[in-house]
Amino acid sequence: MGxxxxxxxxxxTGVLRLPSGRLIRGRAxxxxxxxxxxVPTYGVYLLGSPPPQVPWxxxxxxxxxxxxxxxxxxxxxxxxxxxQRARTERVEIACLGGRGRTGTALACxxxxxxxxxxxxxxxxxxxxxxxxxxxPWQRRYVRRxxxxxxxxxxxx
Numbered sequence: 228m229g230x231x232x233x234x235x236x237x238x239x240t241g242v243l244r245l246p247s248g249r250l251i252r253g254r255a256x257x258x259x260x261x262x263x264x265x266v267p268t269y270g271v272y273l274l275g276s277p278p279p280q281v282p283w284x285x286x287x288x289x290x291x292x293x294x295x296x297x298x299x300x301x302x303x304x305x306x307x308x309x310x311q312r313a314r315t316e317r318v319e320i321a322c323l324g325g326r327g328r329t330g331t332a333l334a335c336x337x338x339x340x341x342x343x344x345x346x347x348x349x350x351x352x353x354x355x356x357x358x359x360x361x362x363p364w365q366r367r368y369v370r371r372x373x374x375x376x377x378x379x380x381x382x383x
Contacts, residue, residue: 232268232315232316232317233265233317234250234317235250235251235252235265235317236264237250239252239261239264240261241253241254241325241355241356243333243337243351243354243355244354245313245336245337245340245342246337246340246341246342247314247340247341249310249313249314249340250313250317251309251313251318251319251320251333251336252267252317252318252319252320253319253320253321253325253329253330253332253333253355253356253359254319254320254321254325254329255321255322255323255324255325255326255329256272256274256278256279256321256322256323256325257323257324257325258325265317266282266283266317267281267283267285267317267318267319268283268284268312268316268317268318269283269284269285269286269309269312269316269317269318269319270283270284270285270286270318270319270320270321271285271286271288271305271306271309271318271319271320271321271332272285272286272287272288272321272322273288273290273296273320273321273322273328273329273332274287274289274290274322274323275289275290275291275292275294286305286308286309288301288302288305288332290302290322290328292322292323292324292327292328293327293361293362294364295331295364295365295368302335303372306332306335306336306339307339309332309336310336310339310340313336320332320333320336325356326356326358326359326360326361327359327360327361327362327365328365329359330348330351330352330355330356330358330359330360330361330365331359331360331365331368331369333351333355333359334347334348334350334351334359334360334369334372335347335368335369335372337350337351338369338372338373343373344369344370344371344372344373344374345370347369347370347372347373348360348366348369
């Protein structure tokens with residue numbers, strides 16, 4: 228999928244612009260897809276059980292509601308791939324409500340994009356949803372996501 232795709236419209240609901248210019252859409256799966264506009268070219272679905280089937284490439288990350296990812300190493304890999312794909316693709320990150328898990332994942336993508344880990348939750352709350360990242364352990368996960376054991380920084 229090396230071809231450049233039409234990006235998200237950053238004025239659309241749920242679209243977050245990262246400092247690099249990458250656009251990523253966060254969404255609540257309990258709401259239907261927007262009737263107009265493009266569909267994702269890649270999705271990451273953060274749920275405790277398998278997500279519904281979608282007609283685009285997608286990754287399920289097992290992540291129970293109000294909790295943290297079941298496999299943190301897999302989460303780092305999946306979120307890093309989503310961040311890389313967002314350079315040329317329409318990436319969607321979604322959980323059932325679109326706030327806690329989705330906000331946490333978006334904050335991790337902001338860290339990958341260069342936002343300091345201690346500022347990433349505030350960044351997502353200011354630019355995506357003021358209620359994003361719902362629990363203290365989700366906030367702590369974002370701060371630790373930027374720890375030296377993770378990627379050295381943006382690769383693309």
